[in-house]
Amino acid sequence: MQTDDNTRHAEKMAKIKVARDKMMQDKQGEKGLIVVHTGKGKGKSSSGFGMILRCIAHEMPCAVVQFIKGGWDTGERRVLTTHFGDLCRFHVMGEGFTWETQDRERDIAAARAGWEKAKELIRDPDIRMVLLDEINIALRYDYLELDEVLAFLRDEKPPMTHVVLTGRNAKPELIELADLVTEMEQIKHPFRAGIKAQPGVEF
Amino acid sequence: MQTDDNTRHAEKMAKIKVARDKMMQDKQGEKGLIVVHTGKGKGKSSSGFGMILRCIAHEMPCAVVQFIKGGWDTGERRVLTTHFGDLCRFHVMGEGFTWETQDRERDIAAARAGWEKAKELIRDPDIRMVLLDEINIALRYDYLELDEVLAFLRDEKPPMTHVVLTGRNAKPELIELADLVTEMEQIKHPFRAGIKAQPGVEF
Numbered sequence: 001m002q003t004d005d006n007t008r009h010a011e012k013m014a015k016i017k018v019a020r021d022k023m024m025q026d027k028q029g030e031k032g033l034i035v036v037h038t039g040k041g042k043g044k045s046s047s048g049f050g051m052i053l054r055c056i057a058h059e060m061p062c063a064v065v066q067f068i069k070g071g072w073d074t075g076e077r078r079v080l081t082t083h084f085g086d087l088c089r090f091h092v093m094g095e096g097f098t099w100e101t102q103d104r105e106r107d108i109a110a111a112r113a114g115w116e117k118a119k120e121l122i123r124d125p126d127i128r129m130v131l132l133d134e135i136n137i138a139l140r141y142d143y144l145e146l147d148e149v150l151a152f153l154r155d156e157k158p159p160m161t162h163v164v165l166t167g168r169n170a171k172p173e174l175i176e177l178a179d180l181v182t183e184m185e186q187i188k189h190p191f192r193a194g195i196k197a198q199p200g201v202e203f
Numbered sequence: 204m205q206t207d208d209n210t211r212h213a214e215k216m217a218k219i220k221v222a223r224d225k226m227m228q229d230k231q232g233e234k235g236l237i238v239v240h241t242g243k244g245k246g247k248s249s250s251g252f253g254m255i256l257r258c259i260a261h262e263m264p265c266a267v268v269q270f271i272k273g274g275w276d277t278g279e280r281r282v283l284t285t286h287f288g289d290l291c292r293f294h295v296m297g298e299g300f301t302w303e304t305q306d307r308e309r310d311i312a313a314a315r316a317g318w319e320k321a322k323e324l325i326r327d328p329d330i331r332m333v334l335l336d337e338i339n340i341a342l343r344y345d346y347l348e349l350d351e352v353l354a355f356l357r358d359e360k361p362p363m364t365h366v367v368l369t370g371r372n373a374k375p376e377l378i379e380l381a382d383l384v385t386e387m388e389q390i391k392h393p394f395r396a397g398i399k400a401q402p403g404v405e406f
Contacts, residue, residue: 009307029398037246041385047246050279053256054249055403057278062403075260076253078335083286104212129403162404179398182244183392186352188382195382200258200265200332200365 032161033154033179038136038170041184042202048131048166049076056084060128063121067114068134068167075203089127090118111143122157129162136167139141139174146171153177235364236382237356241339241373244387245405248401251334251369252279259287262330266292266324270317271370278406292330294320314346325360332365340371342377349374356380 018199035051036169048064055062064080080088081109093114114135121130150173165174175181199201205259238254240247251267258265267283283291296317317338326331341347353376360366368377400406 013307029396030401031393031398033393033401033404034303034396035404041387042383043240043246043250043253043387046257047250048253049256050246050249050251050253051291051403053252053282054278054406058402060403077255077368079256079260094239097363098280104209104216131389137288162401178391179393179396180245180404181389183244183388183390184244184246185242185386185388187378187386188381190234190236190382193232195234195236198233198236198365199261200254200263201236201238201383203257 004156026032030153030160031179032157032159034157034177035162035164035180035184036136036170036175036178037164037166037184038168038175039183039185040168041186042189044166044168045133047182048133048138048164049080051129051164052080052088052131055129056080056087059087062088062129062131063124063127064091064131064133065114065118065121065135066090066092066133067111067138087158089121091121092116107138107141108143111138111164114138115144115149119152119156120125122152122161122163125158127161131164132166135165136170136174138167139171140167140169146173148179150174159178206329233363234382235360235362235366237360238365238367239339239373239378239381239384240367240369240387240391241371241378242386243353243371244389245392246387247369247371248336249265250385251336251367252283253336254332254365254367255283255291258332259283259290262290264290264292264329265332265334266327266330267294267334267336268317268321268324269293269295269336270314270341280404292323292324296320304336310341310344313348317341318347318352322355322359325355325364325366328361329365332367334367335369338368339373339377341370342368342374343372349376353377353380378402 029106037047052062052064077090077092081090093110118130118132121127139146139149155164240250255265255267280293280295284293296313321333321335324330342349356366357380
């Protein structure tokens with residue numbers, strides 16, 4: 001019985017392996033991807049930082065522009081700039097969440113300065129991945145012009161550069177342009193049970 | 204007109220700030236969370252590694268057990284063990300994806316060894332977060348006993364330790380037990396356009 005189970009398992013897995021190897025063989029293309037992480041769930045920024053960590057592991061120069069800085073300290077910035085400042089450039093452009101500042105002009109100016117920096121980094125032929133953290137918030141509030149961002153990504157992004165754009169409420173036109181889109185859906189969140197934001201989890 | 208816009212914006216944001224400050228004030232609890240990243244989309248493991256990066260930033264000792272090792276080299280392990288070996292312990296228990304090995308007995312032995320290591324790390328009072336990467340695959344194939352895993356998390360996990368469990372097809376009973384659950388939904392994937400797995404993105 002145990003042996004039958006094992007034989008069946010081996011046969012099933014062998015079939016999966018053949019199918020998978022064939023699928024992967026067909027995928028030979030390489031290109032710089034436009035990646036979007038959106039949705040209301042957690043993991044949009046942290047998986048962006050996980051990708052930055054992968055780039056660092058491969059010694060691929062990369063960069064982060066944070067469009068909206070949280071009220072809390074951001075641990076990622078500290079650890080990335082302290083240990084990998086030579087591989088990863090880091091720019092914090094936002095002044096805090098929008099409901100903290102209540103100053104639309106200042107938010108717009110910060111978002112536009114962030115976008116100018118982002119264009120400079122994306123154009124830099126040495127940089128292989130640029131994470132535009134929470135840029136979707138700036139696009140949603142019309143702090144940045146969607147058409148300008150889309151046109152730049154489509155026409156001026158170097159072909160092999162990856163650009164990762166995070167934040168909830170990604171614009172449909174951005175999703176349309178992107179190569180890889182993941183929606184993080186919130187199934188359960190501890191805030192609802194009265195648990196506050198904690199280090200390591202939220203920041 | 205511009206001034207009216209700005210006034211309206213400031214008023215709206217001030218209201219959001221009052222509501223949000225009140226919401227955050229109610230959240231005073233702290234606890235070690237059971238966190239699940241599941242779904243078919245990308246970002247389950249990379250956001251787990253992003254959380255590990257946050258722990259490292261806060262100098263919180265943490266650990267990773269990888270239940271299923273990919274066929275490709277894992278950059279995260281290299282960079283974490285090279286730079287942060289004192290803060291982050293790393294154990295690769297799997298022998299490769301299940302369809303690569305086609306040997307159920309060996310997969311079961313590797314998964315059980317991984318789980319023994321995981322229990323040891325979770326019990327260690329100095330370790331603040333343990334990432335059980337791709338454990339959901341081992342649970343799905345019944346390489347591990349679900350009831351044993353649930354009972355351990357419920358009864359033996361130290362109250363302040365965070366445990367992050369990743370992998371698609373999370374068991375409903377695990378989702379029920381967890382504090383924070385995110386489903387990564389695949390909206391668009393470049394494999395469909397013939398693009399292969401690329402460094403920095405997939406590994």
